[in-house]
Amino acid sequence: MKFATKAIHAGQEPDPTTGAVMTPIYQTSTYWQKSPGEHKGYEYSRGTNPTRTALEGCLAALENARYGLAFSSGMGATDAVMKLLRPGDEVITGDDLYGGSYRMFTKIFANYGIKFHFINLSDPETIRQYINGNTKQVWIETPTNPTMQIVDIEHIARIAKEHGLLLTVDNTFASPYLQNPIDLGADIVMHSVTKYLGGHSDVVMGALMLNDEELYAKLRFIYNACGATPGPMDSFLVLRGIKTLHLRMKAHCDNGRKIAGFLKGHPKVGKLYWPGFEDHPNHAVAKRQMRDFGGMISFTLKDAALEDTFAVASKFRVFSLAESLGGVESLVNHPVTMTHASIPKEVREKAGVADNLLRLSVGVEDIEDLLADLEAALG
Numbered sequence: 001m002k003f004a005t006k007a008i009h010a011g012q013e014p015d016p017t018t019g020a021v022m023t024p025i026y027q028t029s030t031y032w033q034k035s036p037g038e039h040k041g042y043e044y045s046r047g048t049n050p051t052r053t054a055l056e057g058c059l060a061a062l063e064n065a066r067y068g069l070a071f072s073s074g075m076g077a078t079d080a081v082m083k084l085l086r087p088g089d090e091v092i093t094g095d096d097l098y099g100g101s102y103r104m105f106t107k108i109f110a111n112y113g114i115k116f117h118f119i120n121l122s123d124p125e126t127i128r129q130y131i132n133g134n135t136k137q138v139w140i141e142t143p144t145n146p147t148m149q150i151v152d153i154e155h156i157a158r159i160a161k162e163h164g165l166l167l168t169v170d171n172t173f174a175s176p177y178l179q180n181p182i183d184l185g186a187d188i189v190m191h192s193v194t195k196y197l198g199g200h201s202d203v204v205m206g207a208l209m210l211n212d213e214e215l216y217a218k219l220r221f222i223y224n225a226c227g228a229t230p231g232p233m234d235s236f237l238v239l240r241g242i243k244t245l246h247l248r249m250k251a252h253c254d255n256g257r258k259i260a261g262f263l264k265g266h267p268k269v270g271k272l273y274w275p276g277f278e279d280h281p282n283h284a285v286a287k288r289q290m291r292d293f294g295g296m297i298s299f300t301l302k303d304a305a306l307e308d309t310f311a312v313a314s315k316f317r318v319f320s321l322a323e324s325l326g327g328v329e330s331l332v333n334h335p336v337t338m339t340h341a342s343i344p345k346e347v348r349e350k351a352g353v354a355d356n357l358l359r360l361s362v363g364v365e366d367i368e369d370l371l372a373d374l375e376a377a378l379g
């Protein structure tokens with residue numbers, strides 16, 4: 001099946017008891033057993049729930065994976081992957097990570113004796129210098145947040161394979177519509193489903209998609225044992241959201257391209273980050289591994305201090321000043337005080353997250369209204 005058909009149908013069958021075409025919200029924590037141990041495949045909803053099972057089938061199909069696991073948040077999904085590690089193990093990851101991932105690695109897992117190397121991954125060969133006998137995992141994000149660097153997934157996957165390292169790609173920014181890391185050699189794809197997959201800013205959820213059966217069994221064990229699994233109502237909302245993923249993503253990309261074009265050369269704009277520009281340092285890699293360039297754009301305000309940046313951020317009327325991304329509505333975010341506040345100043349400035357940086361999640365509204373709003377805010 002092709003993408004749109006999978007988005008609408010994968011994992012979902014008419015309900016066996018009633019014929020309901022839409023997957024019902026199985027709002028139950030437990031399931032009747034005919035005699036002890038004799039049940040219909042469901043025992044307790046922390047481990048399995050039919051609405052979630054349908055969603056997990058759909059999530060797996062979208063990433064061309066055999067297995068999908070839904071978690072109660074993106075961080076819950078990340079946590080499960082890190083729990084595969086033991087004290088003394090080492091992880092190589094990027095220096096421009098989602099703030100919450102950086103916080104979890106440095107403030108939680110570092111306390112359990114796990115060592116993280118945060119490095120610039122624009123040249124994948126760099127990771128070889130950090131691989132040693134203790135290295136177990138590589139964790140990457142592409143495009144990165146918020147400076148939209150592109151990491152060559154296929155190249156990193158080749159090095160990871162050579163050394164027997166588990167490679168996870170946080171594919172939140174691209175969504176499965178634009179990029180499928182498993183097809184490029186990654187072992188696990190992680191999503192903050194909260195973003196493009198959910199698509200309507202009304203659910204917090206995460207997911208892992210993967211092919212290896214043994215790894216799936218380990219992660220499913222952690223999922224049930226540690227319990228960060230989503231409820232049936234949220235699973236239903238995401239199944240519903242995914243049905244328009246392909247339509248929304250096309251609109252995000254079209255509006256994103258127009259806004260990137262508008263910002264390029266605007267007198268108030270300093271640095272501009274969007275992988276669709278031919279002069280983006282990894283444009284060629286982006287073109288190869290992505291189907292389009294998405295609706296995430298970051299830029300700095302030329303010669304603006306923190307107060308000036310706040311003033312511009314507060315002037316938007318169609319874009320909402322808010323954290324998060326990937327919903328149908330356009331958002332503007334100030335990474336330094338919002339999404340990236342948990343990253344120390346020196347670390348974040350090294351990665352280009354400056355006081356005068358703004359990040360746009362371009363929604364699917366009429367482009368004329370978005371451009372007029374930007375023009376007014378920048379003016």
Ligand SMILES: *Cc1c(COP(=O)(O)O)cnc(C)c1O
Nearest residue numbers: 073074075098170172192194205
């Ligand atoms: C939001 C986000 C996360 C965390 O997901 P939650 O659903 O908020 O827990 C992880 N990675 C990226 C790139 C994100 O944007």
